[in-house]
Amino acid sequence: xxxxxxxxFTSRDRGRRIDGGPGLAPLRHDPGxxxxxxxxxxxxxxxxxxxxxxxxxxxxxxxxxxxxxxxFHGGDPSIxxxxxxxxxxxxxxxxxxxxxxxxxxxxxxFLDVAPLELTDDVLYQLGALDAFARVAGDRVxxxxxxxxxxxxxxxxxxxxxxxxxxxxxxDASLPVxxxxxxxxxxxxxxxxxxxxxxxxxxxxxxxxxxxxxRREPGAVLADPDDISARSVRMAVSGxxxxxxxxxxxxTPRSLCVHGDSPGAVTVARRVRAALxxxxxxxxxxxxxP
Numbered sequence: 001x002x003x004x005x006x007x008x009f010t011s012r013d014r015g016r017r018i019d020g021g022p023g024l025a026p027l028r029h030d031p032g033x034x035x036x037x038x039x040x041x042x043x044x045x046x047x048x049x050x051x052x053x054x055x056x057x058x059x060x061x062x063x064x065x066x067x068x069x070x071x072f073h074g075g076d077p078s079i080x081x082x083x084x085x086x087x088x089x090x091x092x093x094x095x096x097x098x099x100x101x102x103x104x105x106x107x108x109x110f111l112d113v114a115p116l117e118l119t120d121d122v123l124y125q126l127g128a129l130d131a132f133a134r135v136a137g138d139r140v141x142x143x144x145x146x147x148x149x150x151x152x153x154x155x156x157x158x159x160x161x162x163x164x165x166x167x168x169x170x171d172a173s174l175p176v177x178x179x180x181x182x183x184x185x186x187x188x189x190x191x192x193x194x195x196x197x198x199x200x201x202x203x204x205x206x207x208x209x210x211x212x213x214r215r216e217p218g219a220v221l222a223d224p225d226d227i228s229a230r231s232v233r234m235a236v237s238g239x240x241x242x243x244x245x246x247x248x249x250x251t252p253r254s255l256c257v258h259g260d261s262p263g264a265v266t267v268a269r270r271v272r273a274a275l276x277x278x279x280x281x282x283x284x285x286x287x288x289p
Contacts, residue, residue, distance in 0.1 A: 038235045039254035039285040040272060041065040041177070041198070043097055043146070045083040046074035046106075046260050056083050058265035062272050064284040065093040065254065067144045067177075070125035073099035073107025080129055084136040093284045094133045095177070098125040098163070099146035107147035108214065115162035122166035141286040142196070143167055144177035145184070153184040154210060160184040164191050175286060177254060181209060196285055199240065199252035201231045201271055202261060207242045209250070218243065220258070224267050228274035231255055235280045253285050 044060070045068045046053040053074065060066065066087045069075030075083075087094050099107035101121055113121070122143075130140040145153060145163060153160035160183040167174055168191050178185045180197035189195040202221045204212040212219040221227050234240050234250050242248050257268045275282055 035279060035281050036235050037281045037283055038252065038275065039064050040257065040268070040275075040282050041067055041095070041144075041254050042257045042264065042268060043067045043069065043259040044087075045069040045079045045097075047079055048074060048076055048103065054259035055265050056259075057086060059257075059259055059268055060086055060090045060092050062265065062268040063092060063257070064282055065095055065142070065286070067095045067097035067146070067256075068129055069097050069146070070099075070129045072101045072121065072125055073097075073103065073105075073146050077128075077132075080132045081135070084129070084132040084138070088133075088136040088138045093141045093286045094129070094138055095142040095144050096126045096129045096140050097144050097146045098122045099149050102148075105148075107149065110148045110152055113159070113162075115158050115165075118159055118162040119166045119169075122163050123170055126166065126170050140174065141284075142175040142177060144198075150178070151211065154179050154182040157183050157187070160187050164188050164193065167193055179210065180250065180252075196253045197251060198254040198256055199234050199250045200256045200258075201234075202227050202256075202258055202267060205240055205242045205248055207244050207246045207248065209242075209248050212243050220261060222262070224263070224270040227257075227267055228270045231271045232274050232278045232280065235275060236278055 040063045042059045042063045044054050044056045044066045068080060068083050084094055100111040102109055102111060126140065126143060133139050153163060164187045167176060172192060175194040175196045176188050177196050177198045185195040204219050204221065206212055230240055234252055238249055238251050240248050240250055257264060257271060272282055
């Protein structure tokens with residue numbers, strides 16, 4: 001079952017200012033109004049040279065947080081610079097999306113990396129993106145693992161600890177995004193980091209609250225109506241329907257729409273419109289300006 005601090009308001013929250021933790025934006029709620037609040041994130045900068053997998057400009061007009069590829073699974077210095085500059089111009093928060101050193105496999109293959117080496121790899125990626133974010137007039141606001149690394153550290157304790165150590169050494173005030181109930185978020189919280197639970201608008205879930213492997217049919221959802229309805233249900237009711245039809249409880253502070261999926265911009269727009277129509281306030285989860 002998925003657990004973690006949610007972004008939903010109940011009657012107990014009326015008139016209160018709710019702080020999600022260090023580095024998190026406070027959730028503000030007007031007396032007498034029940035309004036869910038959630039962040040919308042997407043993966044950006046996933047290209048290399050002349051090749052582009054993500055419509056960065058299109059997505060930046062919709063999302064509130066950008067998970068920017070840092071060069072190991074995708075991205076290059078010029079792409080990182082352009083995405084950071086465009087994100088700052090649009091008022092979108094910049095997050096470091098770190099992964100395995102696997103350009104050929106797009107970071108979607110597990111690598112048995114030694115913990116110390118993995119810590120160094122994460123530090124390298126985080127520092128590189130932060131440089132471009134600062135040149136653009138901002139800084140990296142949070143960190144999110146990518147692909148196989150994201151999935152591995154749900155249960156792989158030593159690799160999860162290695163990523164935690166990189167964030168702790170670089171900037172312990174950086175919030176980290178991850179799957180609720182994962183070793184990654186648990187160890188991050190134990191290390192004093194701000195652990196932020198997220199859910200995926202366009203991915204299928206197992207009955208235990210983990211992501212269905214991309215090797216399985218139906219793992220990635222494509223129907224904008226289905227994705228939008230799932231997003232609203234997660235934000236408002238804190239539930240999703242798993243691959244076997246069972247109900248899984250979720251309390252995401254952020255929703256992710258994959259930027260490399262076909263029609264990603266259209267899907268993101270539909271999700272944001274559906275959230276708006278349902279009375280959900282879409283706001284960054286990190287502090288500003």
